[in-house]
Amino acid sequence: MGAAIGWGGAQLEDNIYEVSGNYPMNECYQATFDDPKNQAFWSVTVYNKQGFMFNDVANINSKLAEKNADGTYTLSFGCGEDAPNNLDIKNDSGVFNVAFRHYIPSQKVRDGFRILPLIKAVN
Known part of the structure; x- marks a missing residue:
């Protein structure tokens, strides 16, 4: 997984990676x-x-994702084609995990703002 997320060499002012457990x-x-x-x-x-x-x-990524009307982003995982910024999660392992990468992160991110804790199951 380390190679997958880009481990090694980068400084916090260059990149910050968030890596989830399995969902x-x-x-x-x-x-x-x-x-x-x-x-x-x-x-x-x-x-x-x-x-x-x-x-x-x-x-x-932030260049391709569509913003909500209020300027926020919603990412969807396995929610279907009509869901905002949906990523397909179907695979043979039965689970998926997420890597969120910040490139030249803002001060807000360097101070601890994280996205992964916001991922929740929805009905």
């Missing part, structure tokens, strides 16, 4: 968050239990 893929998950205002961008990638990407569209 069961039998639910829909979402996170809504304020723009972290990184100086470069953010990206999110989903992986299977073994730490591998399992399809060609297993990621999204």
Whole structure:
């Protein structure tokens, strides 16, 4: 997993990575968050239990994600094509995990703002 998330060499002012545990893929998950205002961008990638990407569209970033009307972002995981910024989570391992990367992170992120705790199962 270390190679997958880009471990090694980077300083906190360059990159900050958030890595989740495994989520069961039998639910829909979402996170809504304020723009972290990184100086470069953010990206999110989903992986299977073994730490591998399992399809060609297993990621999204701040350049491609659509903002909500209020300026926040909602990321969806396994919620269907109509869900905002949805990433497919179906894979043979039965679970998925998430890596959220901040590139040239804002002071807000360097001070501890994190996205992964906001990921919740939704009905």
